[in-house]
Amino acid sequence: MTYEYILARTEGRVGIVQFNRPKAMNALNRGLMSETMDALDAFDADDAIGCMVVAGNERAFAAGADIKEMAGATPAQMLDNPFIDYWDRLRKISKPVIAAVSGYALGGGCELAMACDMIVASETARFGQPEINLGIIPGAGGTQRMTLAVGKALAMEMILNGRFLTADEAYKFGLVNRVFPAEVLLEEAVKLAGELAARAPVALRLAKEAVNAVYEMSLQAGLAHERRLFYMLFSTEDQTEGMDAFINKRKANWQGK
Ligand code: CAA
Numbered sequence: 632m633t634y635e636y637i638l639a640r641t642e643g644r645v646g647i648v649q650f651n652r653p654k655a656m657n658a659l660n661r662g663l664m665s666e667t668m669d670a671l672d673a674f675d676a677d678d679a680i681g682c683m684v685v686a687g688n689e690r691a692f693a694a695g696a697d698i699k700e701m702a703g704a705t706p707a708q709m710l711d712n713p714f715i716d717y718w719d720r721l722r723k724i725s726k727p728v729i730a731a732v733s734g735y736a737l738g739g740g741c742e743l744a745m746a747c748d749m750i751v752a753s754e755t756a757r758f759g760q761p762e763i764n765l766g767i768i769p770g771a772g773g774t775q776r777m778t779l780a781v782g783k784a785l786a787m788e789m790i791l792n793g794r795f796l797t798a799d800e801a802y803k804f805g806l807v808n809r810v811f812p813a814e815v816l817l818e819e820a821v822k823l824a825g826e827l828a829a830r831a832p833v834a835l836r837l838a839k840e841a842v843n844a845v846y847e848m849s850l851q852a853g854l855a856h857e858r859r860l861f862y863m864l865f866s867t868e869d870q871t872e873g874m875d876a877f878i879n880k881r882k883a884n885w886q887g888k
Contacts, residue, residue: 635666729751729824
C-alpha cells in the first residue's frame with residue numbers, strides 16, 4: 632500500500648507509521664490522519680504484527696492539527712465532518728501503540744501522542760498545547776489527558792498559558808516513558824515495541840484494555856472489569872502454556888490463543 636502523507640513499514644512483528652509532511656512540520660490534515668488510522672487498523676488486524684510505533688521526523692513529531700485546513704471552518708462543518716474522530720479511532724486499536732516523539736509535539740500532535748499507550752521521546756522533544764494562541768482550546772483530548780498525566784497545576788500552565796515541556800520535564804512529570812538521543816529514538820522505540828510484540832498476544836491486549844479503563848471508569852467498575860479480564864485469560868492456551876513453562880523452567884511458546 633502506498634500513501635501520500637505517511638510511510639508505513641514493518642520490522643519483525645512491529646508495524647511502523649511515520650508522518651511524512653516535513654515542510655508543514657507534519658501538521659495533521661485529514662489525509663494524514665485518515666492514512667495513519669487506515670495503516671494502524673491494518674496492522675491491528677494482522678496476526679503477524681504485535682505492536683505499533685507512530686513517529687514523525689527529527690524536527691517535528693507533529694505541530695498540531697493543520698491550521699490552514701481548519702481556519703475557515705464553521706462549527707456546523709466541524710460537526711458534519713468530524714476530523715477529531717480520528718483521535719477516537721486510535722483509542723479503539725487493540726494492540727499497543729508507542730509514540731516516538733522528536734522535536735515538536737504540539738496541539739493535536741501532543742494529543743495524538745497521549746492517545747498512544749506509551750511515549751518515548753528524544754532529548755529535543757517539546758510537548759505543548761498552544762491552542763490558546765489561536766483563540767481556541769485543545770479539542771482532541773488535551774485538557775483531559777494532559778491533566779491526568781501531569782496534574783492540574785502544570786496542565787493549567789500549559790493549556791491556559793501555552794507553556795511547553797522539555798523532554799526531561801515530560802519524563803519527570805510522567806508524560807513519557809523514556810528519553811533517548813534523537814539519533815537512536817526510532818531504533819529504541821522499535822526495540823521496545825519488539826519486546827511487547829514478543830509477549831502473550833491476548834494478555835497483552837487485555838492488559839492494555841485494563842490500564843486504559845482507568846480513564847473511563849470509576850475505581851469500583853475498573854476493578855470489576857480487571858477481575859473479569861483476569862478470569863477470562865484462564866480460558867486461553869497461553870495461560871496454560873505460560874504457567875507450565877514457568878513450572879518446567881522453559882521459555883513459553885505463545886500461540887495467541
Ligand atoms: N498547521 C499548518 N501548518 C503548520 C502548522 C500547523 N499546525 N505548524 C507549522 N506549520 C507550517 C508553517 O505554516 C510553515 O509553513 P510555510 O513554510 O508554508 O510558511 C512550516 O510549517 C514551518 O513552520 P514555521 O516556519 O512556523 O517553523 P518554526 O520552526 O519557526 O516554528 C512551530 C515551528 C513552533 C511548530 C510553529 O510552526 C508553530 O507554532 N506551529 C503551530 C503550532 C500550533 O498552534 N498547534 C496547534 C494547532 S490547533 C490543534 O491542534 C487543535 C486540536 O486540538 C486538534
